[in-house]
């Protein structure tokens with residue numbers, strides 16, 4: 001058994017696009033445009049207030065306090081789509097699913113990714129912790145921490161422009177894992193900018209939605225990429241994990257079995 005903190009073996013789930021060294025982030029220009037975004041005054045005010053007032057446990061930290069871009073393997077085939085930064089997690093550290101406390105959502109998610117071979121560490125504590133993702137890029141539907149983790153519908157709609165822009169820089173994307181119903185709905189809202197999906201599939205854990213096959217699944221029709229398959233997964237919030245609504249075995253089902261099968265097939 002591998003000790004925590006030692007690198008995971010790379011998964012071998014079928015051909016991975018060959019060629020140049022992997023890009024471990026989106027372009028500096030896109031990154032900067034997300035970080036500088038001020039389009040939602042309510043969220044910007046909230047994030048700056050949290051960064052100023054801080055939590056007692058983090059009073060010596062310098063909070064990020066700005067929008068949080070995606071993180072991970074920009075040449076990867078998998079996009080994990082979360083909801084939004086946590087006020088004292090990613091809003092503090094500047095990296096998605098990072099720093100929301102020992103045993104928080106970042107650790108729960110990274111532990112599952114590590115077991116499945118998508119991450120070299122089973123924890124996600126700070127941006128210099130050495131965490132590296134393999135074949136996976138993580139982003140959030142909303143890039144600024146919202147009060148009570150509840151973004152307004154208009155804020156989701158506005159912020160999807162950033163995900164839309166990131167898609168153009170994820171050329172190998174094949175599978176999107178939506179972490180929670182809001183992320184699931186946000187993804188289909190983004191799809192609806194290009195085409196109608198009727199009826200819109202209902203979110204559920206381990207639910208898989210395949211795009212239409214044939215020419216329609218190819219880039220074109222406004223899609224910068226081949227349309228990905230969508231997988232639903234419960235969000236790894238403490239509310240879900242502490243109540244056992246979501247268990248490690250349920251994430252192993254998605255990341256250790258469903259996802260590898262889908263990648264082999266695409």
Ligand code: SF4
Pocket residue numbers: 034037038039040041043044067068142143144155158159162
């Ligand atoms: S939530 Fe998104 S669109 Fe709104 S200010 Fe933050 S980064 Fe900009």
